[in-house]
Amino acid sequence: MQLAFAPELEAFRQEAADWLNSELSGSFKAIRGQTNQVDAVEERRAWEQALGAARWSVIGWPEQWGGRDASIAQQIIFAEEYARAKGPPRVGHLGVELLGPTLIAMGSEEQKQRFLPDIAQGRTIWCQGYSEPGAGSDLANVKTRARRTEEGYRIDGQKIWTSMGTIADWCFVVCRTEPGSVGNKGLSFLLAPMDQPGVTPRPIRQMTGEAEFAEVFFDDAFTSAEDRIGAEGEGWKVAMELLGFERGVSTLAQQMHFRTELDEIVEIAQTNGMARDPVARQKIAQAHAGLKIMRYNALRMLSESDGGLSGAAYTYKLYWSRWHLDLGELAMDVLGQAGEIGVSEERFDGLPNMYLMSRSDTIYAGTDQIQRNIIAERGLGLPREPRGK
Numbered sequence: 001m002q003l004a005f006a007p008e009l010e011a012f013r014q015e016a017a018d019w020l021n022s023e024l025s026g027s028f029k030a031i032r033g034q035t036n037q038v039d040a041v042e043e044r045r046a047w048e049q050a051l052g053a054a055r056w057s058v059i060g061w062p063e064q065w066g067g068r069d070a071s072i073a074q075q076i077i078f079a080e081e082y083a084r085a086k087g088p089p090r091v092g093h094l095g096v097e098l099l100g101p102t103l104i105a106m107g108s109e110e111q112k113q114r115f116l117p118d119i120a121q122g123r124t125i126w127c128q129g130y131s132e133p134g135a136g137s138d139l140a141n142v143k144t145r146a147r148r149t150e151e152g153y154r155i156d157g158q159k160i161w162t163s164m165g166t167i168a169d170w171c172f173v174v175c176r177t178e179p180g181s182v183g184n185k186g187l188s189f190l191l192a193p194m195d196q197p198g199v200t201p202r203p204i205r206q207m208t209g210e211a212e213f214a215e216v217f218f219d220d221a222f223t224s225a226e227d228r229i230g231a232e233g234e235g236w237k238v239a240m241e242l243l244g245f246e247r248g249v250s251t252l253a254q255q256m257h258f259r260t261e262l263d264e265i266v267e268i269a270q271t272n273g274m275a276r277d278p279v280a281r282q283k284i285a286q287a288h289a290g291l292k293i294m295r296y297n298a299l300r301m302l303s304e305s306d307g308g309l310s311g312a313a314y315t316y317k318l319y320w321s322r323w324h325l326d327l328g329e330l331a332m333d334v335l336g337q338a339g340e341i342g343v344s345e346e347r348f349d350g351l352p353n354m355y356l357m358s359r360s361d362t363i364y365a366g367t368d369q370i371q372r373n374i375i376a377e378r379g380l381g382l383p384r385e386p387r388g389k
Contacts, residue, residue: 049122
């Protein structure tokens with residue numbers, strides 16, 4: 001496994017770094033280093049469009065659809081430079097990293113022409129209609145229904161924990177189109193416009209004071225039959241294909257963000273004297289080693305050429321979420337009483353914000369328990385425990 005990049009890629013790295021630092025020091029200085037996904041919405045939309053105009057938004061996509069046909073190594077380099085330049089979280093990431101690749105792999109030619117250019121150019125923001133109040137990690141238990149009509153589908157139900165739900169233009173929705181079906185049968189994958197009667201997003205206030213999530217209610221909302229990806233009843237297949245893209249190159253940018261958090265913890269420990277505490281030093285060393293392991297695991301995962309998921313891919317989410325949970329605890333230990341002070345009466349920022357948000361890392365995108373089931377059943381091929389035992 002190569003752990004270094006070829007010298008000829010350094011020119012690409014410099015090009016990316018120069019563009020990012022120039023833009024984030026100029027027109028987009030106000031959103032540099034921002035951590036909240038729904039602050040300064042108009043500026044964030046403008047940033048997505050600037051990335052698209054410079055062809056940095058979806059560099060791994062084919063040039064035909066606004067990308068650069070970038071290699072895995074180039075995508076990793078850009079992700080790292082983006083994090084190093086303190087680029088804000090991408091409000092378009094669900095379209096860029098999940099729906100777009102799914103459309104390229106499974107969408108019709110008409111769907112690609114309709115949706116991909118707007119995603120690549122930052123003109124359309126997407127949200128994900130998967131989780132429901134009674135179906136969080138258990139996606140196969142969704143109750144949202146879509147009734148077929150002459151014009152298309154009428155959608156009724158509720159989705160929850162919908163990132164960007166209050167600002168998105170479109171939502172990709174997993175819903176039940178076969179009455180009486182259960183489990184992963186009878187589901188369809190529909191694309192629904194958010195700006196229409198019958199779609200009501202309501203922000204969910206988090207304990208950090210932010211509202212990045214929403215609950216979304218569908219009440220006889222409409223989408224056309226042409227906006228279904230895959231055949232009717234094959235929504236589970238499409239949804240699983242989409243989730244396969246969650247373990248992509250963006251994991252390296254996530255790790256650069258973790259590196260920044262760890263560096264801040266070390267700096268504070270050196271300033272307030274906690275670096276002299278042997279227990280704190282040991283925890284910092286363990287965090288550093290864990291981050292290195294995470295990086296090498298991600299590089300191994302991304303270097304695979306057979307298109308399948310390896311043990312690295314199956315274990316990645318469980319590993320980083322537990323590591324980040326421990327980092328949040330370490331941050332609070334190092335901060336001491338300073339970690340209990342917010343930027344206002346209703347909001348935390350910086351490391352206290354990270355600590356609070358890390359509580360959710362082991363829950364969203366599949367709880368730790370679900371991740372262990374996936375490792376056992378799909379990664380190791382172990383049989384399911386019979387019901388009733």
